[in-house]
Amino acid sequence: MSKTRFIVLFRGVGGATQLPVKELREVLGEGGFSGVATYINSGNAVLTATSGEEDVRRRVSDLAKTRMGFQKAIMVRSLDEWEAMIAGNPFPQAENAPTCVHVYAMEREPELERVQALKALATGTEEFRINGRTLNLYTPDGMGQSRFAPRMERTLKLEMTGRNWRSMLALRRLARDG
Template sequence: MSEATRYIVVFRGVGGKTQLPVARLRAVLEADGFHGVKTYINSGNAVLTSTLDEAALARRVAELVRAKMGFDKSVLVRSLAEWDAMIAQNPFPEAVDEPTKLHVFTLEQEPEAERVEALREKATGTDRFAVRGRALYLHTPDGMGNSRFAPKIETTLKVPMTARNWRTMLALRDLAAAIA
């Protein structure tokens, strides 16, 4: 039997009219045999341990929430080690003091270089971004709600993704690290 890995599971498209009730999510994941399941706020975040690899875990969780909860959107998964690396590779350390203005997009796959270059050409105003593997970092000094650049990211890169602010990144890391 493989050793269990701690994972962070983030769901795309939660918020507004699309809800993913966390108590029900925890129950569904626990009933399927996942251990250490915890959720963080109502925006589609969970941590757990599993012997599955990342891709198999993403497929399994997506199947479960589709079948048991009627939620049919992308599920992105990172090991705690990769999540820690995403935090460590933050290219905007000066922005951590304003954690709601620093965002990390978890990408389903690394974007093509020409797509990143096309995105770079659209980066105007005060927003700054950097791509590190399967993560995109976005610093929005004027706030995400005021960003004219942020809505262009996914349509330009053409990669499924979901973003979390720096506070949520750290909270999810801490939750996953605390799994016994």
Template sequence: MSATVWIVLFRGVGGKTQLPVKPLREKLGAAGFDNVATYINSGNAVLSSDRPREAVHARIAEICSQEFGFEKDIHIVALAEWEQLIAENPFPDAVETPKFLHAAVLADKPAPARLAALEEVAQGGDRIAVVGKVAYLHTPNGFGTSKLAEKFDKGIGVATTARNWNTVLKLAELARAARG
């Protein structure tokens, strides 16, 4: 089995919840993961492994719990899936201001009624679309002031973690470098 490059997204890092990047890189490397890199101190890592997704997830969760007391959701996405996430962006016009475009990786597909309810709170040019298990949010007046963004986490009804488009592209770059 050849190695897969994984993008690892830790939910809820920041504020009181810290996940120190240098010790995290060291622990992941010591656990046998290759090409380990992190991006900013907000819960993003890239690594490669020949282990299957479930085993990678389980080992990362174990390390984070034992070494850092981190018990929140961890989402892992293969590089090929991340490339698809970028290619399927339904709001290509929004990439001009990438901090206002977010991609949220979803644990499962949301119920149509949940998505419809979120669409109803969208205002001021806010837009949401779900493609597969990714929700795309465009908040042209700012994520922090958007009613859609405010209601998204609880409203979508499935576990999720979001990254702005700048971070999406940077993680793709790091993952491609890890692939070699």
């Protein structure tokens, strides 16, 4: 069976919820994944597996729960899909403002009526685009000032986790190097 490189995004890491990266690398390696690497202490890992995305997500979730007590959503994308997420970025501002452009991996493609509801909330300076299971967000005033971003998940009625443009590129480099 062929090997695939995956990017694994843990939702809700930071603040009171920590996920020690050294332990995470060990747990994933002992769990049968190869080429495990982590990026900063905020819930990002890359690994190689011979199974598909859903199996990797389930296995990582089970390992994180049983070995580390972590029980939040986990999003998984293949390196090929990650590359497509980067190539599909509709906001060229990312090159000059990498912390103002964010890419969200969603658990599934949102329903059309939920997307319409989200569009109705986008009344400020922020812009967003959805393509399949990916949501791109531009926050020209900064994520910390956004009143829109905290309402996205609740409005779309699905789980998601986002990374800024700088992290997107760093995770791609890390995955390519493995």
